[in-house]
Amino acid sequence: MNIAYICTEKLPSPAIKGGAIQLMIDGIAPFISQTNKLTIFSITDPLLPVRECRNRIEYIRFPKETYEHDVAAELAKHSFDVIHVFNRPAHIAKYKEAAKQSSFVLSLHNDMFSPLKLCKEKAEQALQSSTLITAVSEYIKQTVIRRYHVPEQKIRVAYSGVDLEKYVPIWTEEGERIRRQLRQTFGIDDQKVIVFIGRLSKTKGPHLLIQCMPDLLLRHPDARLVIVGGKWFSENTWDDYVSMLHRLSAPLKNHIIFTNYIPSEQIPRMFLIGDVFVCSSQWHEPLARVHYEAMAAGIPIITTNRGGNPEIIRHLENGYVINHYHDATAFSKAIDYMFTHPEKAQEMARIGREEVERQFQFRHVAQRFAAIYEEAFTNHCLH
Missing domain, CATH: 3.40.50.2000 (Glycogen Phosphorylase B;)
Known part of the structure; x- marks a missing residue:
C-alpha cells in the first residue's frame, strides 16, 4: 500500500x-x-x-x-x-x-x-x-x-x-557498567536513587517528589532524587514553575540533582542511574511512554492512578500505583516500600521487562x- x-x-x-x-x-x-x-x-x-x-x-x-x-x-x-x-x-x-x-x-x-x-x-x-x-x-x-x-x-x-535494542536491563553486566558510569558523572556513589524523567511541568508533578524528600530522608538518609528533563523538548530555559522547583530543592542541597535536558537518544541509559523510577503525573495522562521505557530498562516503577497509566502498570504486580496522586506523603510511602522490599521491587521490574519483550x-x-x-x-x- x-x-x-x-x-x-x-x-x-x-x-x-x-x-x-x-x-x-x-x-x-x-x-x-x-x-x-x-x-x-x-x-x-x-x-x-x-x-x-x-x-x-x-x-x-x-x-x-x-x-x-x-x-x-x-x-x-x-x-x-x-x-x-x-x-x-x-x-x-x-x-x-x-x-x-x-x-x-x-x-x-x-x-x-x-x-x-x-x-x-x-x-x-x-x-x-x-x-x-x-x-x-x-x-x-x-x-x-x-x-x-x-x-x-x-x-x-x-x-x-520501544526499540528494545536501545534498552539494556539494569541486571546485566553492561547495564551495571552504564549505571556506574552515570553515577560517577553525577557524583553519586552507592546511594538510593529515585529518578524522574520528563518535562518539568506542573502536570508531570516533579514538585511532589521534591516535597516528599524530607519525609523520605528520615528513613533513607542516603536517598537522592535525580530529575531528568527540561521545561520543554530540547529546552533548558526556566519559567516560574522551573524556578519554583529549584527554590523548593535548595534546602535539600545535594539530595536533589537536576540534569537539565537530555537528548532523546540518551534517555534509555538515564533510567539505569536509578533504583526506582517515578512517574508523578497529576493530569489525566493518556498513557505516558516513559512506562514502557522504564519497563524495558528493568527499573522498578511507581506511577499514579491517572488516565491510562494503570492499564499497563498493575499495583504490586509489575509496579506500584499511587491513588492519592496529589499527596507528597503517598510518594514517600511508595518509594519507601520499594527501598525496603528490594526483592519484590526486582520481581516487579523483571515482570515489566518480560511484558515489553512479549508485546510492547x-x-x-x-x-x-x-x-x-x-x-x-x-x-x-x-x-
Whole structure:
C-alpha cells in the first residue's frame, strides 16, 4: 500500500528533538516501510532538508506557520491508500477534502476530543472523515465514546512500545557498567536513587517528589532524587514553575540533582542511574511512554492512578500505583516500600521487562497498525 503519515506541527520527524509521537513513528516506520511505500509529513527544522528519502522512507517538511495548508495541497498531488493523521482531529476534514480517494486513520495520543480543544461541529466532521480511529489507551478511547455516539469497533486501542535494542536491563553486566558510569558523572556513589524523567511541568508533578524528600530522608538518609528533563523538548530555559522547583530543592542541597535536558537518544541509559523510577503525573495522562521505557530498562516503577497509566502498570504486580496522586506523603510511602522490599521491587521490574519483550516492542506496535491499515483500506473500498 501507499501510506502517508501526517505528524503534528509541534516537532520534526525524525525525532531529533524528541516527542512521544515522533519517537513512535521512528520506531514503527522501518517495519511499515518494509512492505509499503511510506511518506512522512512533518514540520521543517534547520537540521533537516525540506525533502529527503531516507531508508526507503520519503520525508516532506513544511513550515510550522502554514503546515496544515501545505500538507493538504501536497496530499492532492498524490494517491495514498491510507493516510494516518497523528493527534489532529481538527485537521482531518481538510485533509479528507484534499484526498477523497484515501482511507483515513486518526490516532489519538491525548484527549483531543475535549470540548476545550474541539467544538462539536469539528469533532463530528473528524469522526465522519475517519475510516478508523486508534487510541493509545482504553482511557483515551472512552473519552471519545462518552461524548459522541461512536461505535466501539470504530476505535481501536493501539498501545505503544520501544526499540528494545536501545534498552539494556539494569541486571546485566553492561547495564551495571552504564549505571556506574552515570553515577560517577553525577557524583553519586552507592546511594538510593529515585529518578524522574520528563518535562518539568506542573502536570508531570516533579514538585511532589521534591516535597516528599524530607519525609523520605528520615528513613533513607542516603536517598537522592535525580530529575531528568527540561521545561520543554530540547529546552533548558526556566519559567516560574522551573524556578519554583529549584527554590523548593535548595534546602535539600545535594539530595536533589537536576540534569537539565537530555537528548532523546540518551534517555534509555538515564533510567539505569536509578533504583526506582517515578512517574508523578497529576493530569489525566493518556498513557505516558516513559512506562514502557522504564519497563524495558528493568527499573522498578511507581506511577499514579491517572488516565491510562494503570492499564499497563498493575499495583504490586509489575509496579506500584499511587491513588492519592496529589499527596507528597503517598510518594514517600511508595518509594519507601520499594527501598525496603528490594526483592519484590526486582520481581516487579523483571515482570515489566518480560511484558515489553512479549508485546510492547515497536515491531508489535507496527503489526497492530499494519492490521488497522489493511482494515481501513478494505472498509474504504467497500464503501
